[in-house]
Amino acid sequence: VPDSEQALLDWLRxxxxxxxxxxxxxxxxxxxxRGDFAFTVDTQEEGRHFPRGxxxxxxxxxxxxxxxxxLAASGARPALGFTALAxxxxxxxxxxxxxxxxxxxxxxxxxxxxxxxxxxxxxxxFFAVGRRPRGGRWLSxxxxxxxxxxxxxxxxxxxxxGRLLLARRSRLAGPAARAxxxxxxxxxxxxxxxxxxxxxxxxxxxxxxxxFALDLHRLCRRSNVGARVAADALPAARGFAALCxxxxxxxxxxxxxxxxxxxLLFTLPERVAPPAPLRCAPxxxxxxxxxxxxxxxxxxxxxxxxxxxxxxxxxxxx
Amino acid sequence: VPDSEQALLDWLRxxxxxxxxxxxxxxxxxxxxRGDFAFTVDTQEEGRHFPRGxxxxxxxxxxxxxxxxxLAASGARPALGFTALAxxxxxxxxxxxxxxxxxxxxxxxxxxxxxxxxxxxxxxxFFAVGRRPRGGRWLSxxxxxxxxxxxxxxxxxxxxxGRLLLARRSRLAGPAARAxxxxxxxxxxxxxxxxxxxxxxxxxxxxxxxxFALDLHRLCRRSNVGARVAADALPAARGFAALCxxxxxxxxxxxxxxxxxxxLLFTLPERVAPPAPLRCAPxxxxxxxxxxxxxxxxxxxxxxxxxxxxxxxxxxxx
Numbered sequence: 001v002p003d004s005e006q007a008l009l010d011w012l013r014x015x016x017x018x019x020x021x022x023x024x025x026x027x028x029x030x031x032x033x034r035g036d037f038a039f040t041v042d043t044q045e046e047g048r049h050f051p052r053g054x055x056x057x058x059x060x061x062x063x064x065x066x067x068x069x070x071l072a073a074s075g076a077r078p079a080l081g082f083t084a085l086a087x088x089x090x091x092x093x094x095x096x097x098x099x100x101x102x103x104x105x106x107x108x109x110x111x112x113x114x115x116x117x118x119x120x121x122x123x124x125x126f127f128a129v130g131r132r133p134r135g136g137r138w139l140s141x142x143x144x145x146x147x148x149x150x151x152x153x154x155x156x157x158x159x160x161x162g163r164l165l166l167a168r169r170s171r172l173a174g175p176a177a178r179a180x181x182x183x184x185x186x187x188x189x190x191x192x193x194x195x196x197x198x199x200x201x202x203x204x205x206x207x208x209x210x211x212f213a214l215d216l217h218r219l220c221r222r223s224n225v226g227a228r229v230a231a232d233a234l235p236a237a238r239g240f241a242a243l244c245x246x247x248x249x250x251x252x253x254x255x256x257x258x259x260x261x262x263x264l265l266f267t268l269p270e271r272v273a274p275p276a277p278l279r280c281a282p283x284x285x286x287x288x289x290x291x292x293x294x295x296x297x298x299x300x301x302x303x304x305x306x307x308x309x310x311x312x313x314x315x316x317x318x
Numbered sequence: 319v320p321d322s323e324q325a326l327l328d329w330l331r332x333x334x335x336x337x338x339x340x341x342x343x344x345x346x347x348x349x350x351x352r353g354d355f356a357f358t359v360d361t362q363e364e365g366r367h368f369p370r371g372x373x374x375x376x377x378x379x380x381x382x383x384x385x386x387x388x389l390a391a392s393g394a395r396p397a398l399g400f401t402a403l404a405x406x407x408x409x410x411x412x413x414x415x416x417x418x419x420x421x422x423x424x425x426x427x428x429x430x431x432x433x434x435x436x437x438x439x440x441x442x443x444f445f446a447v448g449r450r451p452r453g454g455r456w457l458s459x460x461x462x463x464x465x466x467x468x469x470x471x472x473x474x475x476x477x478x479x480g481r482l483l484l485a486r487r488s489r490l491a492g493p494a495a496r497a498x499x500x501x502x503x504x505x506x507x508x509x510x511x512x513x514x515x516x517x518x519x520x521x522x523x524x525x526x527x528x529x530f531a532l533d534l535h536r537l538c539r540r541s542n543v544g545a546r547v548a549a550d551a552l553p554a555a556r557g558f559a560a561l562c563x564x565x566x567x568x569x570x571x572x573x574x575x576x577x578x579x580x581x582l583l584f585t586l587p588e589r590v591a592p593p594a595p596l597r598c599a600p601x602x603x604x605x606x607x608x609x610x611x612x613x614x615x616x617x618x619x620x621x622x623x624x625x626x627x628x629x630x631x632x633x634x635x636x
Binding site for chain 1: 346347348354356387388389402435436445460623
């Protein structure tokens, strides 16, 4: 039997506020804040950002992860979150909020409120508030300089391969396929890397959500610079080439434009490198030319700003 | 021609940040905050909260108004807002944001970020941040006490009549019908009243969104009290009885359960009354019994917690 709204709200209040000063239950959550805060909003919709039928706990974890990734790209430490959830009556709201609360707690974020409505499919917007850590600086897209090294915080293309596997209801099994689906459904926001970058003297950062090439262009535009990227240097998952061959897709295209990688793309001055455990890869350099260039198979060519355009995607029915 | 996402984002950044320190354009908006803040989220969906085909500017103003109403019920002064907008490609995003920005500015709120996605219909979540005014206290649902006077900040039932007129594509004309539609489409959040209440020593408040009776029950439950309400005292719009007769609906039912009035329902100790220009009406009293009772036509009966249950409404297809 689906919850009545009041029963669900009562449960949420008990569940989320247990043993702490109440935040849920009034028209607004009230908080005393002092410091520097980062605010971000990201939305997930069934059939668009994740496949229909995905269980409520995974929806919750994905929603949180994409928002935490924006905080990571700011150098922020997660603090507060608010959920605007629209879902069908049969949706398991309690499983959603249990998973959301557990994942939020693990990241240091407190769920402080939200809004519930009914809808024909699951649509969730999340509003995340992060705090600038003591001794940290804000990261921005605007602080790359010619001569900086361009880095990426993790693997590119694997999430898009996972999306393809799900979209095509592929029967491909094996560890590479399973890992790709896992990465697509549950991105891992790079919060530790973001905080580390925030403690550098200067670092530019963006998270790769709409596609590596598009997000690189965004970073370059905001910084008034260009970039030269080595295709060979882009980190790929183990077994990625074979998986792409089985999927009949070009691995480099997936890496460049597949999107939803939720790794950080960032720049650092020469001679500054992230510690090895953060597993980052240098992939190119920032140039003064304002052009974005890809070096592949020994030749260099302009890299177009291709990736996920939400509006183009919508008209193309993707 | 619909905007490309990038063109729209560039326009938004220029439009919203003009002449001020930039908030738009990175993965998160960064702000220094010091004080007491109220956070609230409210969602509006086409065909559910407002009629299909409503122009973009009205959608924007309604979205803002319902969120500001939550801030009003907290005694907060509007400060910041974030929009998660999902809309079809043909939606006039620029008209939406122009109207949103103008209405936000008039209320003292700055649009500081958001998220755009494509969707088959308009769905917008808004995250509003308000600040506790100097010398003000937070309002809460939990601070009503037996013996308090129960007040309402404005007219009940008119918005629901407007919703009926729109839903039935009624041809009823006349000033009462036009006023009802106007009130339904563009609620007027009672921010001045909220601030005034916040300067009292003790006041409980809630905004009437899901229906007077349901929201009164919520206030009473959180305060562990009951209430006695005089049906005759509920403020109605001019011509409301005639309008309801033409619509063949019971006026009292609309006032009690119609919802979306976005007026404040509040309690004050005896001998404290809002100034006349705020046009509030005393409608009953708070009791120790934990029962909510309506006095109508000389007899008293329990007032059920009827109103808009989002889940029940969804299954009923409303």
